[in-house]
Amino acid sequence: MTIETVSENKARGGVQGVYSHASKETGTEMTFSVYVPPREEGATLPVLWYLSGLTCTHANVAEKGEYRQACAEHGMIFVAPDTSPRGDDVPDAADEYDFGKGAGFYVDAVREPWCKHYRMRSYIERELPDVLERHFPADMARQSIMGHSMGGHGALTIGLRNPERFKSISAFSPIVAPSQVPWGEKALGRYLGEDRDAWREYDAVALIEDGARHDHLLVDQGSADQFLDEQLRTHRLGGACDANGMEATIRMQEGYDHSYYFISTFMAEHVAWHAGRLG
Amino acid sequence: MTIETVSENKARGGVQGVYSHASKETGTEMTFSVYVPPREEGATLPVLWYLSGLTCTHANVAEKGEYRQACAEHGMIFVAPDTSPRGDDVPDAADEYDFGKGAGFYVDAVREPWCKHYRMRSYIERELPDVLERHFPADMARQSIMGHSMGGHGALTIGLRNPERFKSISAFSPIVAPSQVPWGEKALGRYLGEDRDAWREYDAVALIEDGARHDHLLVDQGSADQFLDEQLRTHRLGGACDANGMEATIRMQEGYDHSYYFISTFMAEHVAWHAGRLG
Numbered sequence: 294m295t296i297e298t299v300s301e302n303k304a305r306g307g308v309q310g311v312y313s314h315a316s317k318e319t320g321t322e323m324t325f326s327v328y329v330p331p332r333e334e335g336a337t338l339p340v341l342w343y344l345s346g347l348t349c350t351h352a353n354v355a356e357k358g359e360y361r362q363a364c365a366e367h368g369m370i371f372v373a374p375d376t377s378p379r380g381d382d383v384p385d386a387a388d389e390y391d392f393g394k395g396a397g398f399y400v401d402a403v404r405e406p407w408c409k410h411y412r413m414r415s416y417i418e419r420e421l422p423d424v425l426e427r428h429f430p431a432d433m434a435r436q437s438i439m440g441h442s443m444g445g446h447g448a449l450t451i452g453l454r455n456p457e458r459f460k461s462i463s464a465f466s467p468i469v470a471p472s473q474v475p476w477g478e479k480a481l482g483r484y485l486g487e488d489r490d491a492w493r494e495y496d497a498v499a500l501i502e503d504g505a506r507h508d509h510l511l512v513d514q515g516s517a518d519q520f521l522d523e524q525l526r527t528h529r530l531g532g533a534c535d536a537n538g539m540e541a542t543i544r545m546q547e548g549y550d551h552s553y554y555f556i557s558t559f560m561a562e563h564v565a566w567h568a569g570r571l572g
Numbered sequence: 573m574t575i576e577t578v579s580e581n582k583a584r585g586g587v588q589g590v591y592s593h594a595s596k597e598t599g600t601e602m603t604f605s606v607y608v609p610p611r612e613e614g615a616t617l618p619v620l621w622y623l624s625g626l627t628c629t630h631a632n633v634a635e636k637g638e639y640r641q642a643c644a645e646h647g648m649i650f651v652a653p654d655t656s657p658r659g660d661d662v663p664d665a666a667d668e669y670d671f672g673k674g675a676g677f678y679v680d681a682v683r684e685p686w687c688k689h690y691r692m693r694s695y696i697e698r699e700l701p702d703v704l705e706r707h708f709p710a711d712m713a714r715q716s717i718m719g720h721s722m723g724g725h726g727a728l729t730i731g732l733r734n735p736e737r738f739k740s741i742s743a744f745s746p747i748v749a750p751s752q753v754p755w756g757e758k759a760l761g762r763y764l765g766e767d768r769d770a771w772r773e774y775d776a777v778a779l780i781e782d783g784a785r786h787d788h789l790l791v792d793q794g795s796a797d798q799f800l801d802e803q804l805r806t807h808r809l810g811g812a813c814d815a816n817g818m819e820a821t822i823r824m825q826e827g828y829d830h831s832y833y834f835i836s837t838f839m840a841e842h843v844a845w846h847a848g849r850l851g
Contacts, residue, residue, distance in 0.1 A: 303796065304833035356636050361836070517582065554583035557640070 306331035319378040330365040339435035346442030357553035363564035378410040399447030402484035449497035461509035461570035469530035470498040510541040515549030585610035598657040609644040618714035625721030636832035642843035657689040678726030681763035728776035732784040740788035740849035748809035749777040789820040794828030
C-alpha cells in the first residue's frame with residue numbers, strides 16, 4: 294500500500310499535498326489531496342473528509358475551498374478524494390457531465406460495464422481510510438465528513454450509514470434525495486439497476502425514513518442555486534428529519550448560488566463546527 | 573465606456589464579478605474581476621489593485637487568492653485585471669509562456685508588432701481606473717496596489733511611479749529588477765528595444781536608484797521559491813532601498829514556494845496592512 298507524492302506545497306504553516314496510489318477497489322490509479330496543518334511533532338490530528346461534486350477532482354476544493362486557515366486554526370487534517378475512477382480503461386459516458394468519469398456518486402456499481410471500476414463507496418469507506426492511517430498523522434478515532442452537491446449526497450449517505458465513525462456530517466447544496474431527481478435517477482439506475490429498493494442506502498432521505506440517524510448534521514443551501522428546485526430539493530431532507538424525529542440544522546443562505554464562491558464563504562464556519570464536535 | 577457583466581456570484585456577503593469592456597488602450601476586449609464587499613447603501617470604498625503573474629488572467633487570484641474574507645472585514649474593493657491583451661488579432665509568441673499573451677509585463681510597448689496592443693501600463697494606470705470609478709462604488713482617493721511575480725513587478729513599478737495615487741504597495745515574489753534577469757531582459761528588450769535607459773521606468777530597483785520613493789512598501793518572498801535565484805533576486809530590492817535611504821519591509825518566508833498556496837497564506841495579512849494605510 295504505497296503512495297506517490299504528486300506535489301507538496303507549504304500552506305498556512307502546514308503542507309498541502311497531492312498523492313496517488315494504486316487502488317484495489319477501483320482497479321485504477323487514484324489521486325487525492327491532503328492538507329496537514331502545523332502540529333507538534335508526533336501529534337495525530339482529527340480528519341475532515343470532503344467529497345466533491347459532479348465534474349470535480351481532488352483539486353477543486355484545494356484551489357477554491359478556502360479551508361486551510363480554519364484547519365490550521367483548529368488542527369484538522371482535510372482530505373479530498375477524486376469523484377470517480379479515471380483512466381483509459383475505465384468506461385465512461387461520452388458527453389455526459391453527470392454520469393461516468395467525474396460522477397461516481399459514491400456508490401459501488403453492480404451493473405456492467407460500471408461494476409468493475411466504479412466502487413467509490415468502498416474506496417471512500419474502506420480503502421482510502423487505511424491509506425490515510427498508514428501514511429499521515431491522522432487520529433482515525435476522530436473523523437467527520439462533508440461535501441458539495443453530489444459530494445454532499447456522498448457525505449450524507451456515508452455519514453448516515455456510519456454514524457459511529459463520523460462524529461459530524463455537513464453539506465453544501467447536497468442532492469438529498471437522488472431517487473427522486475433526474476441526476477440521481479439516471480446515475481443510480483445505470484450503476485445499480487432498476488430495483489429502486491437497492492437505491493435506498495444511497496439516498497439520504499430514504500436512509501432516514503429507514504431508520505438511520507445522526508445527532509450532528511449541518512446543511513447550507515444557497516437560495517439562488519440554479520439546481521435547487523430540480524435536483525437538490527433541500528426541503529425533502531428537512532421533511533424527512535421532521536417526520537422521523539431527527540434533529541438537523543438546515544439553513545437557506547439568501548442569494549448564494551451553487552459555486553465555490555458560496556462554499557468558500559461558509560467553509561470556515563463548517564470546519565469550526567466539525568472541530569467543536571470532534572473535541 | 574460601457575462594460576459587460578460576464579458573471580456575478582455572491583461571496584462573503586458581497587459580489588465577486590467578472591466584467592469585460594472594449595479597451596481603447598489595447599484595442600481589444602479586456603476582462604477584469606472586481607470584488608465589492610458588503611457595504612452601506614451609497615457608500616464608496618477604497619480600492620486594492622492586484623496584478624497577476626505570468627500565464628495568469630483575471631481569474632487566478634479570484635479563485636485561489638483567498639482575499640474576500642479580509643476585504644469584507646476591512647471594506648475594500650479588490651480589482652484584478654488581465655495580464656495582457658487577448659484575441660486572434662493580437663500578436664503572440666507561440667510556445668513562450670514568458671512573452672506575449674499572458675506576459676504583458678505592465679509596459680507600453682514601443683516596438684513592432686507589439687506596440688499596437690501591448691499597452692498594459694496605460695491600461696492599468698489610466699483606462700481601467702476610469703472604468704472602475706464610473707461603474708463601481710470606488711473611492712478613488714484611497715487606492716493601494718499589490719501583485720505577484722510579474723504582477724509584483726507591475727505593482728512595484730506602477731506604485732513607485734505614482735506614490736500620490738497609491739497609498740501603499742505590496743508584492744508576493746516580485747521580479748524586482750527585470751533589467752537584470754532573463755524574464756525581464758527578454759520582455760523589456762522585445763517590447764521596448766535595446767536602449768536600456770528606456771527600461772529604467774519599468775524596473776523597481778532602477779526607479780529607486782533614480783530617486784523614486786514610497787513610504788509604505790511590503791514584500792513577502794518564499795525561501796523555497798524555484799525562481800528566487802535566477803529571476804526574482806529579492807535582495808537587490810533591499811540593497812537599493814538601503815543604498816538610497818528608503819524604508820521597506822522585505823520578508824523571507826521560510827519554506828514557501830512561488831504558488832498561490834504561498835499567496836493565500838499571507839493574503840489576509842497584506843489586505844489588513846493596506847487597510848491600515850488607506851484609513
